Amino acid sequence: MSDKHLHFSYFKRRRLHLGVCGSIAAYKSADLLRAWITADIHVSATLTAAAAQFISPLTFRSLGAMPVYDSLWHNTENPFEHLEPGQTAHAMIIAPASAQTLSRLATGAASDMLSTQALAFDGPLVIAPAMNPRMWLHPATQENVATLRQRGAHIVLPEQGSTACGDLGQGRLADQHTLYLAALRALAPQDMCGLRILVTLGPTRESWDAVRFWSNPSTGRMGASLVTAAWLRGATVEAVCGPGCPVLPDTVRRHDVTSAREMHAAANDLWDQMDMGFFTAAVADFSPIPTGAAKFKKEQAQNGFTVQFTPNPDILRDLAQRRKAHQKVLGFAAETSEDLAACVQRKLKSKGADIIVGNRINEAGSGFATSTNSVLIADRNGREEQWLQQNKSDIAWDLCTWLLNL
Ligand code: CTP
Numbered sequence: 001m002s003d004k005h006l007h008f009s010y011f012k013r014r015r016l017h018l019g020v021c022g023s024i025a026a027y028k029s030a031d032l033l034r035a036w037i038t039a040d041i042h043v044s045a046t047l048t049a050a051a052a053q054f055i056s057p058l059t060f061r062s063l064g065a066m067p068v069y070d071s072l073w074h075n076t077e078n079p080f081e082h083l084e085p086g087q088t089a090h091a092m093i094i095a096p097a098s099a100q101t102l103s104r105l106a107t108g109a110a111s112d113m114l115s116t117q118a119l120a121f122d123g124p125l126v127i128a129p130a131m132n133p134r135m136w137l138h139p140a141t142q143e144n145v146a147t148l149r150q151r152g153a154h155i156v157l158p159e160q161g162s163t164a165c166g167d168l169g170q171g172r173l174a175d176q177h178t179l180y181l182a183a184l185r186a187l188a189p190q191d192m193c194g195l196r197i198l199v200t201l202g203p204t205r206e207s208w209d210a211v212r213f214w215s216n217p218s219t220g221r222m223g224a225s226l227v228t229a230a231w232l233r234g235a236t237v238e239a240v241c242g243p244g245c246p247v248l249p250d251t252v253r254r255h256d257v258t259s260a261r262e263m264h265a266a267a268n269d270l271w272d273q274m275d276m277g278f279f280t281a282a283v284a285d286f287s288p289i290p291t292g293a294a295k296f297k298k299e300q301a302q303n304g305f306t307v308q309f310t311p312n313p314d315i316l317r318d319l320a321q322r323r324k325a326h327q328k329v330l331g332f333a334a335e336t337s338e339d340l341a342a343c344v345q346r347k348l349k350s351k352g353a354d355i356i357v358g359n360r361i362n363e364a365g366s367g368f369a370t371s372t373n374s375v376l377i378a379d380r381n382g383r384e385e386q387w388l389q390q391n392k393s394d395i396a397w398d399l400c401t402w403l404l405n406l
Contacts, residue, residue: 004035004177005035005038005039005177005180005181006224006225006228006393007038007039007040007391007393008039008184008229008232008393008394008397009040009391009394009397010188010394010397011039011040011041011184011187011188012040012041013040013041013042014041014042014090014091014187015041015042015043015044015088015089015090015091016036016041016042016043016044016089016090016091016092016093016183016186016187017043017044017045017046017085017089017091017092017093017117017121018032018033018036018043018044018045018046018060018065018092018093018094018095019045019046019048019092019093019094019095019097019101019114019117019118020045020046020047020048020051020055020060020094020095020096021048021050021051021094021096021097021098021100021101021114022048022049022050022051022053022054022098022100023050023051023054023096023098023130023131023173024054024164025096025130025172025173026047026051026054026055026096027054027055028095028096028173028176029055029095029096030055030059030060030063031176032095032176032179032180032183033045033060033063033064033065034063034064035176035180036180036183037063037064037065039184041183041187042066043064043065043066044065044066044067044068044069044084044085044088044089045057045060045065045067045068045069046068046069046085046113046114046117047060047068047069047114048098048100048101048112048113048114049071049112050098050100057070067081069081069084069113069117070113071112071113072112072113072116081113082110082113082116082117082120083117083120084117085117085120085121086117086120086121086122086123089121089123090123090124090186090187091123091124091125091126091183091186091187092117092118092121092123092124092125092126092186093125093126093127093128093179093182093183093186094114094118094125094126094127094128095126095127095128095130095156095173095174095179096128096129096130096131096173097127097128097129097130098129098130098131099129099131099135099136099138099140099141099144101114101115102127102129102141102144102145102148103140103141103144105118105119105127105144105148105153106143106144106145106147106148107144123186124154124186124187125148125152125153125154125186126153126154126156126179126182126183126186127145127148127153127154127155127156128155128156128158128173128174128179128182129141129145129155129157129158130158130171130172130173131158131171132163132165132167132171133163133167133168133169133170133171134167134169135171136158136169136170136171137169137170154182154185154186156174156178156179156182157170157174158170158171158172158173158174159172159173159174159175160172177247178249178250181228181231181232181249184232185231185232185234185249188232188233188234189233190233190234191233191234191404192230192233192234192235192400192404193233193234193235194234195230195234195235195236195275195276196235196236196237196238196273196274196275196276197230197235197236197237197238197274197275197276197277197278198237198238198240198267198270198271198274198276198277198278199223199226199227199230199237199238199239199240199277199278199280200223200240200242200263200267200277200278200279200280200281200283200315200316201218201220201222201223201224201226201227201239201240201241201242201245201280201281202218202219202220202223202241202242202243202244202245202281202282203215203216203217203218203220203242203243203244203281203282203284204242204243204257204258204259204260204262204263204281204282204283204284204312205242205243205258205259205284206259206260206284206286206287206288206312207258207259207288207290208288208290208291208296208307209290209291209292209293209294209295209296210293210294210295211295212296214284214286214287214288214309215243215284216282216284216368217368217369218242218281218282218368218369219244219245219246219368219369220241220242220244220245220246220280220281221246221369221370221371221392222280222332222359222373222392222395222396223239223241223245223278223280223281224245224246224248225392225393225395225396226278226280226396226399226400227239227248227249227252227278228248228249228393228396229393229396229397229399229400230278230400231248231249231251231252232249233400236253237249237252237253238252238253238255238270238274239252239253239254239255240255240257240263240266240267240270240281241254241255241256241257242257242258242263242281242282243256243258255270259284259287259312260283260284260285260287260312260313260315261287261312261313263281263283263315264312264313264315264318267315267319268315268318268319271319271322271323271327272324274327275326275327275328276327276328276329276330276403277316277319277320277323277327277328277329277330278330278399279315279316279319279329279330279331279332279353280332281315282334282368283312283314283315284312285311285312285314286309286310286311286312287309287310287312288307288308288309289307289308289309289310314351316329316331316351316353317350317351317352320351320352320353321352323352328354328355328403328406329351329352329353329354329355330353330354330355330356330357330399330403331347331351331353331355331356331357332356332357332358332359333347333356333357333358333359334359334361334367335358335359335360335361336360336361336362340358340360340376341358341376341378341384343358344356344357344358344376344377344378344384345378348378348379348380353380354379354380354403354406355377355378355379355380355399355402355403355406356377356378357375357376357377357395357399358375358376358377358378359373359374359375359376360374365389366389370392371391371392372389372390372391372392373387373389373390373392373395374386374387374388374389374390375387375390375395377399377402379402379406380406381406
């Protein structure tokens, strides 16, 4: 399994139809196909005649797309191929989408296999245009995009930059991670749509002098999995990230902070507008009392020295204490103790959370900087479960489901 993208078991055997149009960016869709296939998504594909000039249908067959549709008139044995994605696929993505196909889709012209399939498809449709910047800015293209958006298509805008033709401007196909996630979002249940969720993630860094700080090994992976799971399911997510957190879906609002106090202030400002809070950050409970703005020199302490610490605010406890009745709170408990269940129950009460997810940070395949976790989860209603050695992304997905049902 590739580490580049998060994988959620939910998407296994979900069915995606990929349309590819004539653009130099067509070669990028082969990589995208591979990413979805690696995530166990069933992908079928249609290349327009122009796309097949840039990249062979055999490439898509070889990478696992099934079936790969040809022209409208090629298969005389099955005259209804143009209707198949409409009957079998859960979502359709056209990447890259050319000006020509945008025009066909906007006017309902069923003049080739892809446009006919799109017309006969009533599920979620994602369109990622790529073309020369002047073609993109032309009013005809812009009107077609506006029409498609207004009809409910999700448009993944092309990026700014230099295009293959040498022009500079907006026209490059959106990046692979954005498109990978856009298709997943189209395949996901939108059961968190309308919910606003605050997530704290990653470590905090408490500086001591000009070059030294106090921190921990958190990478923000568990938090990023929760951000992504909630976002895929339609939530609006505000992510307050400590240093070094992973890339998040690009419509997630990201607030980068460094210290526990900055994280507290950012979370505090957002909290009143939120429906849920996922407090996953490994917040430093104490900050060293700084020596000053300069670098501490070793001549100042040739026989060693003592650093004093002051306590930081407990973000989770503070926000849980002043929550409104509808606001749900999920926290974590990073533990090395043998009795994880007791620690989790203690934190459930002392923090005032609805759910506490206890994870053993001293076990292989669990805790900081791993893709898996072993957790013991308890909620305020007395439900308790243990999930051992599961992917953090699947844990995140199932925690969202748990919270929705609480
Ligand atoms: N937390 C927080 N602010 C802090 C400390 C912790 O918001 N200053 C949150 C964490 O994000 C996590 C939960 O509280 O959701 C528990 O964190 P953990 O480090 O396990 O426990 P602590 O409260 O720090 O207590 P201890 O270190 O004594 O176990």
